[in-house]
Amino acid sequence: MKVLLSIIIICFSLALCNGMCSIDPNVTPAGCTDAYDGKTHPFGSTWNTAECMECGCHPNEMRCCARYGGIGHVEGCTGVLDLQTCEYRYYKQDDPSKPCDDMP
Known part of the structure; x- marks a missing residue:
């Protein structure tokens, strides 16, 4: 029972930490297209948007989190x-x- 409670608390904590992030699975063979400025970024790159988001391009997704x-x-x-x-x-x-x- 203590293990289950610990797992629930850890999952809840992780959800709070990533609460200001979004994941976009729509990547192209050329990379990730930034929804904020329309630019395409190569895989492995990170950048900051004018809307105070930090984004990263990965082969399966683009992840953006609030700064x-x-x-x-x-x-x-x-x-x-x-x-x-x-x-x-x-x-x-x-x-x-x-x-x-x-x-x-």
């Missing part, structure tokens, strides 16, 4: 993804021109 993470919701604040730094910036809900002071 950002952290807290997605802060009480009284609205999170906005900064595409220049790939980090969230938080602004007050009642005045979006003011950043939330209590955020790192």
Whole structure:
């Protein structure tokens, strides 16, 4: 019973770690076509997209994972993804021109 519980916990942890990834099985003999910019990348290559994703091309799939993470919701604040730094910036809900002071 302890082994089964351990396996469930490990599987749940792995699901959380890869929660911001997507897999596209549609690869061509020439490589992987990036859905974000339309460019074809050779097998074995990795690249960053303008949408803050890190993608890798493999013979059977293209995998893209978010380069950002952290807290997605802060009480009284609205999170906005900064595409220049790939980090969230938080602004007050009642005045979006003011950043939330209590955020790192």
